[in-house]
Amino acid sequence: MSDEVEAGHVRVRLDLSYDGSEFSGWAKQAGGRRTVQGEIEDALRTVTRSRETYELTVAGRTDAGVHARGQVAHVDLPREVWAEHHQKLLKRLAGRLPRDVRVWALREAPRGFNARFSAIWRRYAYRVTDNPGGVDPLLRGHVLWHDWPLDVDAMNEAAGGLLGEHDFAAYCKKREGATTIRTLQELSLVRGDDGIITATVRADAFCHNMVRSLIGALLFVGDGHRPADWPGKVLAAGVRDSAVHVVRPHGLTLEEVGYPADDLLAARNKEARNKRSLPSAGCC
Numbered sequence: 001m002s003d004e005v006e007a008g009h010v011r012v013r014l015d016l017s018y019d020g021s022e023f024s025g026w027a028k029q030a031g032g033r034r035t036v037q038g039e040i041e042d043a044l045r046t047v048t049r050s051r052e053t054y055e056l057t058v059a060g061r062t063d064a065g066v067h068a069r070g071q072v073a074h075v076d077l078p079r080e081v082w083a084e085h086h087q088k089l090l091k092r093l094a095g096r097l098p099r100d101v102r103v104w105a106l107r108e109a110p111r112g113f114n115a116r117f118s119a120i121w122r123r124y125a126y127r128v129t130d131n132p133g134g135v136d137p138l139l140r141g142h143v144l145w146h147d148w149p150l151d152v153d154a155m156n157e158a159a160g161g162l163l164g165e166h167d168f169a170a171y172c173k174k175r176e177g178a179t180t181i182r183t184l185q186e187l188s189l190v191r192g193d194d195g196i197i198t199a200t201v202r203a204d205a206f207c208h209n210m211v212r213s214l215i216g217a218l219l220f221v222g223d224g225h226r227p228a229d230w231p232g233k234v235l236a237a238g239v240r241d242s243a244v245h246v247v248r249p250h251g252l253t254l255e256e257v258g259y260p261a262d263d264l265l266a267a268r269n270k271e272a273r274n275k276r277s278l279p280s281a282g283c284c
Contacts, residue, residue, distance in 0.1 A: 003113075003114050003117070008165045009076045009109070010082040010108055011109040012076075012107065012108060013074050013109040013113060014056070014073045018067065018071070018101040020036075020064070020066045022034065022191065023036050024064045025064075027061050028041075036062075036068075039098060040056060040073075046163060048081050048096075048176075062252075066254070068254040072259075077226070080276070083106075090106050111265070112262075112265035113262075114152060114265075118259050118266075118268050118269055120258050120260050120268060121203065122203065122204075123202040123252065123257075126144075126252050127197070127253075128150070128196065128219070129143055130197070134183060138195075142251065148222075148224070148283045149158050151222050152190070157228040158228040159218060159231075163186070166235055171210050171219030172208055182205055183276065185204070187200070205272075212246045213245075213246050215249045216246055217230070217231040219245075
């Protein structure tokens with residue numbers, strides 16, 4: 001698969017955010033369900049007065065109900081369309097898009113850029129409160145309420161045993177032909193002055209339900225139902241544990257996507273497309 005843009009086209013990077021509450025996820029779906037990709041592609045077709053729908057490629061396909069503050073996508077536009085519309089495209093999209101999705105920046109991408117395969121990390125935040133009174137009504141769409149007191153130190157201790165490159169099959173919903181090997185670069189939790197606990201989760205990539213499953217395991221540690229070494233034991237077992245709950249999506253936000261320097265894009269794209277395996281412990 002080549003990252004060369006088709007002749008006569010320009011690859012455009014979009015930086016965007018959305019409130020996922022009323023979306024059936026990022027990706028277009030059959031049956032007329034409302035999705036982020038569908039809304040943006042429809043708006044782009046309308047404001048450029050095009051008959052063709054220009055398909056977006058995204059850094060991370062978020063599930064239904066998941067939010068994004070720092071999502072990145074790209075689209076390949078005919079050069080004449082970009083030349084005619086690019087100076088006014090951002091403002092026109094703001095006028096056409098619904099209020100729960102915004103495009104903040106549009107610019108021609110460097111050669112070799114691919115919103116998905118060029119990314120070297122994605123950073124998510126999951127927000128939860130154990131306030132006995134529940135969640136602030138103004139934050140209810142973005143913060144999970146956990147009705148047991150949480151020990152953040154115990155959760156951080158447990159998180160440390162999950163860092164690094166592992167097969168996260170125990171924390172992922174498997175997809176045919178897809179690897180579940182990932183490098184978890186950061187998993188840490190901080191309680192703010194408002195009592196809200198924010199978990200920062202950063203990895204080179206995530207498999208389906210991985211972040212919400214990891215948070216589910218850490219909550220069981222935090223509320224005393226499991227010891228701090230339990231999430232690591234689940235990881236090592238390599239199979240789904242019925243005690244690991246996939247927490248609700250509304251507490252999760254894609255905060256930022258990281259990319260390498262422009263001259264490293266091609267190498268990163270190739271690396272990201274290689275199916276990974278863990279180092280062998282020896283033959284036989």
